[in-house]
Amino acid sequence: MDTSQIDAARRGDRQAIGALLRELQDPLYRLCLGLLGDPDKAHDAVQETALRFLRQIAAFRGDSSITTWSMGIAINVVREIRRKKLLGFQGDEDDPADRLPSNQPLPEQLASLAEERQAVRAVLEELPHRQREAIVLRFFEELSVEETAAAMQCAPGTVKATIHQALRSLKRRIEQMRTGS
Amino acid sequence: MTPLRQHLQSARDDYRRAAYAGDLAQDAFELADRRRRGRIMRLIWTGSATAAAIAACIVITILLVRPPGGGTISDPPQIVRAFPEIPQMPDFPRDIPLSPPNQSLAEAPAMSDLPAMPSMPAWGLAMDITTNGVPN
Numbered sequence: 001m002d003t004s005q006i007d008a009a010r011r012g013d014r015q016a017i018g019a020l021l022r023e024l025q026d027p028l029y030r031l032c033l034g035l036l037g038d039p040d041k042a043h044d045a046v047q048e049t050a051l052r053f054l055r056q057i058a059a060f061r062g063d064s065s066i067t068t069w070s071m072g073i074a075i076n077v078v079r080e081i082r083r084k085k086l087l088g089f090q091g092d093e094d095d096p097a098d099r100l101p102s103n104q105p106l107p108e109q110l111a112s113l114a115e116e117r118q119a120v121r122a123v124l125e126e127l128p129h130r131q132r133e134a135i136v137l138r139f140f141e142e143l144s145v146e147e148t149a150a151a152m153q154c155a156p157g158t159v160k161a162t163i164h165q166a167l168r169s170l171k172r173r174i175e176q177m178r179t180g181s
Numbered sequence: 182m183t184p185l186r187q188h189l190q191s192a193r194d195d196y197r198r199a200a201y202a203g204d205l206a207q208d209a210f211e212l213a214d215r216r217r218r219g220r221i222m223r224l225i226w227t228g229s230a231t232a233a234a235i236a237a238c239i240v241i242t243i244l245l246v247r248p249p250g251g252g253t254i255s256d257p258p259q260i261v262r263a264f265p266e267i268p269q270m271p272d273f274p275r276d277i278p279l280s281p282p283n284q285s286l287a288e289a290p291a292m293s294d295l296p297a298m299p300s301m302p303a304w305g306l307a308m309d310i311t312t313n314g315v316p317n
Contacts, residue, residue: 018206025205033199046201050209051216120188121195139189140196171185178184 006066009057017057020066021050027067027141028074034136035078037125045081049074064150068143071151075133082129123173131166134159
């Protein structure tokens with residue numbers, strides 16, 4: 001994404017905005033899907049993100065990359081969806097980690113999953129929301145710690161601590177899966 | 182490679198395969214236009230409803246304040262000062278006779294026919310008023 005295109009988008013050039021959105025649509029969709037875990041909700045969330053992108057692009061100052069900035073918008077949308085502010089979201093608003101304390105064995109449905117990869121994905125979805133956001137941005141989108149912090153609107157130190165907690169939790173759950181406990 | 186790293190790698194591969202079905206730019210522009218139209222319609226509707234409500238309030242106020250006879254509020258009641266008309270004094274009747282119609286003045290009793298006045302009775306109260314008016 002070149003600077004001239006971003007400048008044109010900031011001035012309201014419809015073509016430039018369209019080109020930016022086409023480049024961002026897959027990363028934004030992946031992020032929403034990774035955080036919400038539901039394709040339909042991710043679809044709605046990415047459209048809402050695009051609408052806010054249209055409204056706010058004129059105010060983009062370039063402190064971070066346009067990708068990081070738009071991912072920050074997407075994360076806000078996902079957080080609002082979780083708080084049931086949008087789309088009549090009826091999913092799990094409570095933190096999954098509260099339902100599955102790390103000392104307890106995995107639920108039956110998770111143990112019955114045939115593929116270990118699916119089980120790992122399920123474990124990822126059970127992470128607390130903030131930890132999942134950090135893992136998705138840092139490891140799946142391969143953003144730097146600073147970029148992850150910008151997207152999550154928190155300090156880099158908070159990102160590091162959150163990732164550390166998430167990895168420790170994941171490691172423990174994977175070991176539990178392997179030992180079958 | 183540790184098991185955790187392997188799992189994260191495979192999860193990332195799965196993650197990367199997801200893609201948005203369609204054209205996000207086109208969808209977003211359509212959505213934005215639809216919402217803008219909706220906002221305009223909502224604005225028009227709200228404006229019309231507000232105007233109708235104000236008009237209804239005015240009409241209700243007029244109906245409540247206006248007297249049932251149909252007079253207007255701005256017409257104050259006119260004060261009519263009524264002076265009673267004094268009728269003219271009637272003319273003295275000239276054709277009324279002084280005596281009853283069947284009796285002439287000649288037949289009327291004369292003053293000399295009146296009986297004499299009765300005399301005053303004496304009650305023994307005669308006084309001698311010869312000496313300076315002082316009774317003896």
